[in-house]
Amino acid sequence: MTTTFPVPPFDPELSAALALVGEQIPSTLTPEMIPLMRQMPADPTLADQVAAVRAVAEDHIIPGYGGAEIAVTVYRNPEQVGTGPGIFHIHGGGMIIGDRFTGVQGFLPYIASHGAVVVTVEYRLAPEFPDPVPVEDCYAGLKWTAENAEKLGIDSSRLIVGGASAGGGLAAGVTLLSRDRQGPQLRASLLIYPMIDDRNTTVSSHQIQGIGVWDRVSNDTGWDALLGDRRGTDDVSIYASPSRATDLSGLPPTFIEVGSAEVFRDEDVAYASAIWASGGDCELHVWPGGFHGFDGLAPQAQLSIMAVAARVQWLTRMLDA
Template structure:
């Protein structure tokens, strides 16, 4: 019995244990990145197929021009049934440790946000490390966000009610994209929701030493991901949002994290900095939750609580 998993909520622990029986150590224990990506993509494809069969929202895939060099960034537009034009919208950034994923990676989350809230969602792809280190990811996300905002009339949403959403590595990019929008004074972001964001490259806080064998996002994986993401450069405040020179002027921000998540202490530290900077900030720390637990066990009571809280916060922030 693994002592690090003993304190987990039992409902969310059960599917994790099943996964680890078939894939010891989890997906990130596969040391060869190409093989890790292959196995991960296969699992994602199976899940996405089921979601597509059940979804009621429509989707449209496009390519957006990257502002830095004219390259192309993939985006997917999600439109709910009976969409009322002029409502709010969400700019969505998937996770994956900066190394995994595409537009299908968290398709189910984008569908959930679109259908539960009844609003437009635009999901962006972005280049991956280690082939493309920082700031490639931020360049892609900010280009997509700028395209979305500048096409608000065509897309049919109110640009004054635009939120940015991303979890884990996507949470890093949600925060850094909001920082970039602040610095560029465009577009105006109404709200940032960043579940368990990856914000500190140092791996020096207590939770990074506590979470080494959970099997989802452990210390070795985090050190590896930051090394690939930074590509032998020192991080700026966009790469590691916890260390941004100033957080003043960011939009109201929501962060949640589990007690058994490696990112726990850096996320709490970030919230403390946000509050000190005068940013309206909401934090939830969930006892017994590991990294992305609600994705592994969506029917668990804890997962339902996590999602109810997020959706409530989005409805309030976007006046839905």
């Protein structure tokens, strides 16, 4: 017997924006749509945004998982004196779409305000490169960043990892890998509506079907591509699906945010609770009526402005510490 759950309301202002967003981004992403979604145009304003913070972009080819070559791009102010905080960015896209420039715009302002250096990684995507390739590529990028911190102008004691959606899930996985392998010491972990549970069994994962952005079927598409037949079995690591971790002790301060009207709500709230249960430090925000990615897709909405402000305040505390 299938249980039907009532759907939480969208914020009225966001609901109006969602009607426009729906003309460009489908609620449901199925496997056959992946090639088309990968052809979405890049942000034409990125170069201007880089110039606005007086930064330059430097591309590097580094060793990824299994010795394969992957790319990272470093954004920094070439006139910066001394070292500043480092932000290691992991892009979103459900593990199946996007590139290292997706979402990096949100971190560029910290170059001007805090003297930060932003590093973003081109991890390989599923289904062509299933788990553990994506998270291991990201970890390889983080290690490279830490090992080259002085050369890049990064204060290694202020290195933060962050990302949104799948990037948030990979950031959580990389944070766990760094803890368990005694890898780079992270100052903090920023998880923006992270994708962290392959099982897709929460109430919120059932509520969001055919509505919003990245619904239940889309989530199935992403996790199936990443894990294949292992999905939902005991043969899934905590680094691929961090919600499976039973011990979240020893993690750096963590920020988690999520909308109340999106698939990831319940798994993200549970992850914050598990950090607290393990004696950890976590700041959690559940934005009422927020759909997945609302702050980026409707940046002028009042809820988006509030969400970004809360994120900036927390990240500033971490960068300034």
